[in-house]
Amino acid sequence: MTEPATRAADRTSTNPKERITMDDSGFSTLLARLSEKSRDEYYNPYTKFTWPDTVPEDQWWMNPDYLTVSGTGLIDDETTLKALARYETVNFFSLHVHGIRELMIEVARRIHTPDFAEYNEYLHHFIGEENAHMWFFAEFCHRYTGGIYPEAASPLRGEGFGNLWDDVIVFSRILIFEEIFDYYNSRMGKDQLIPDILREIHAAHHHDESRHVAFGKQLVKRLYDRALAADPDRREEIEKYVKDYMTYSVRSLYNPQIFRDCGVGNPLAVRREALSHPVREAFHVKLMTRVDRFFVAAGIFSTSWGTEHVSA
Ligand SMILES: [Fe+2]
Numbered sequence: 001m002t003e004p005a006t007r008a009a010d011r012t013s014t015n016p017k018e019r020i021t022m023d024d025s026g027f028s029t030l031l032a033r034l035s036e037k038s039r040d041e042y043y044n045p046y047t048k049f050t051w052p053d054t055v056p057e058d059q060w061w062m063n064p065d066y067l068t069v070s071g072t073g074l075i076d077d078e079t080t081l082k083a084l085a086r087y088e089t090v091n092f093f094s095l096h097v098h099g100i101r102e103l104m105i106e107v108a109r110r111i112h113t114p115d116f117a118e119y120n121e122y123l124h125h126f127i128g129e130e131n132a133h134m135w136f137f138a139e140f141c142h143r144y145t146g147g148i149y150p151e152a153a154s155p156l157r158g159e160g161f162g163n164l165w166d167d168v169i170v171f172s173r174i175l176i177f178e179e180i181f182d183y184y185n186s187r188m189g190k191d192q193l194i195p196d197i198l199r200e201i202h203a204a205h206h207h208d209e210s211r212h213v214a215f216g217k218q219l220v221k222r223l224y225d226r227a228l229a230a231d232p233d234r235r236e237e238i239e240k241y242v243k244d245y246m247t248y249s250v251r252s253l254y255n256p257q258i259f260r261d262c263g264v265g266n267p268l269a270v271r272r273e274a275l276s277h278p279v280r281e282a283f284h285v286k287l288m289t290r291v292d293r294f295f296v297a298a299g300i301f302s303t304s305w306g307t308e309h310v311s312a
Pocket residue numbers: 096100129130133205209
């Protein structure tokens with residue numbers, strides 16, 4: 001049972017560490033508020049965007065500051081960098097299509113089961129919104145490029161930690177995925193340098209994801225506490241898995257195919273050098289700061305992921 005003092009702190013605190021100890025009534029209120037927002041802000045993804053006939057290739061499809069080689073000096077020719085911006089956009093959108101398809105399958109397995117009964121309504125919004133995102137990300141790639149990249153094989157094994165821990169893994173993966181996307185979407189959704197259609201897609205995704213992230217943090221914490229109470233011995237194994245998933249997610253931004261497609265010589269070496277460049281390592285920590293802090297504050301990480309290196 002939650003102590004009255006904790007409940008009082010949850011109602012008034014602005015400290016993220018205290019907010020993630022939100023009690024049942026706080027979580028129910030959050031779920032109701034997020035569901036109401038999803039209903040009020042519902043849109044038809046198939047009519048929301050005005051798709052131009054073409055997207056000019058002499059424009060930056062992604063701000064060069066957000067390219068995987070930014071700050072490294074590895075590529076300095078503007079034509080090649082603009083090509084990289086196009087292929088990185090396709091890679092970024094493809095990651096959403098493949099990543100969220102896998103995770104939607106896991107969410108669909110859980111909706112309307114007893115353990116997830118209280119989240120049913122919000123999970124319907126989540127699945128509906130992610131289905132819309134998959135559509136518009138894939139639609140952009142098919143309309144203006146050769147389509148999405150194929151799914152890369154993951155070196156991580158699937159779940160299999162036991163049902164309660166698998167729940168933690170699934171929703172932690174969703175949260176990591178959403179925080180990475182939101183880092184880019186929140187910035188490129190306001191970026192006047194990129195074509196209107198791309199700015200609108202990033203902005204629309206950012207708008208929906210802010211709700212998903214708010215839900216995901218509370219849910220992961222609750223699922224974690226439930227799993228830990230039932231099976232405390234797997235704590236370190238889960239921490240390692242989640243950190244490995246963060247590392248894998250960062251590495252997936254550096255798809256070797258993007259370097260091949262934009263015509264750089266020795267694409268695998270360029271990729272390797274970019275991944276391990278000190279400027280990029282500092283960026284990876286920045287990219288993950290918010291979700292890393294959450295996992296530490298929630299007690300899921302004993303040490304920060306920021307101490308690890310994705311290039312190892
Ligand atoms: Fe999404």
